[in-house]
Amino acid sequence: MTYCVAMRTNSGLIFMSDTRTSAGVDSFAVTRKMFSWAVPNERKITIMTAGNLATTQSMISLLEERSKAVEERDPSILHQKTMFQVARLVGATLREVIADSAPSGQTSNDQFRASVIVGGQIKGSPPTVFMVYPEGNFIEITDDTPFFQIGETKYGKPILVRMYDPEMNFEEVVKLLLISFDSTVKSNLSVGPPFDLEIYRNDSFLSEPPKRITDADPIYKTISSNWGEALKEAFQSLPHYNL
């Protein structure tokens, strides 16, 4: 399993992904699920993946044009004119990989499926995020749906629904995401730290490498251990149910 969240606030975009990949509880490893491309002062694109690892790695390799000789590579993801076109390229690539993996003559098989979040900004348009389905179609983030999740989405959703505020600054959003990830980690063994984090400030077109937050990170440890206590105080502040 996997847990990835992309969120849009008034300040920009925030991406966070876990790094655990598993083929059963006795076979797990750390793998990156967040990938980005940048052209300084012109575009910044981030992709997060969930689902079959062979499918998602193959999709990323094709987007990076690793099927061509090194000197011939010129990834078309760097030349799409809009984020909408980027989402179409990602969707077409994803669908193609799944179709290639499925046994010939059959419809695409569940076991090769994957989901993708792609977001960023290309000069001339505002930042945006798309969620791309295995069929290659996609939906776009809106003010009413200001975040997308893929993978093990349910445990960490209620806190996002209750706490999201478009006015939050990046520090607050990262704290919120760490709580959501910690709730998921505590409930599903197949989601685990370290977490990859990428922050994109509106109109910055900057290429900053993702930050990796390990389970030894002092702030993450504090948030993880103190959230239970903070919840208990919140709980006490509500009226009891009189039986």
Added chain:
Amino acid sequence: MTYCVAMRTNSGLIFMSDTRTSAGVDSFAVTRKMFSWAVPNERKITIMTAGNLATTQSMISLLEERSKAVEERDPSILHQKTMFQVARLVGATLREVIADSAPSGQTSNDQFRASVIVGGQIKGSPPTVFMVYPEGNFIEITDDTPFFQIGETKYGKPILVRMYDPEMNFEEVVKLLLISFDSTVKSNLSVGPPFDLEIYRNDSFLSEPPKRITDADPIYKTISSNWGEALKEAFQSLPHYNL
């Protein structure tokens, strides 16, 4: 979908179930998913069901021996000597109903499946709870696993994991369950109020009818609306993540 929770504390057992049944978003209704049997001063048994409604209603009818003439009925659930034997009876009945529903010659079909929580106390043994699977086998509640959930379990689980304390009184447990149910209702349209609530105090062997908590209940409305605010304060009390 459905959401039911059974929890054991030092004071007794608490059962809560939602009441929404649906066959698509354009076909939904209120239906009871909590059933109980009592022999004053001797036993109290409560069952909650999730899954195919035809399966669970048929199982309850068989447990009530509605396949016999009214004057011949003497439900064997009232004569089992231990809760373990009650769980075996429920498991066997559930498996039988699913087998009867599945097309002949095929293995039991997913669409007829259901899960059941059965708990209570029979004089001479402590109160306990079992979770019964569609195959008829079951697991028992322990101090390490002090609650069972069936149906849409994920949204409401993190708050239970963080807040459960065996020393809680019934008023606190009901508040905790209402927060868990409210988180689920806010995330899944197929779970909805009113909620049925049954509380069993250790060694009481009392037959109290379940209480029904509607969405107009003033305490539920207060908890539902104020939990977001209480969470915000808890959130502010944690350190920000310094980027």
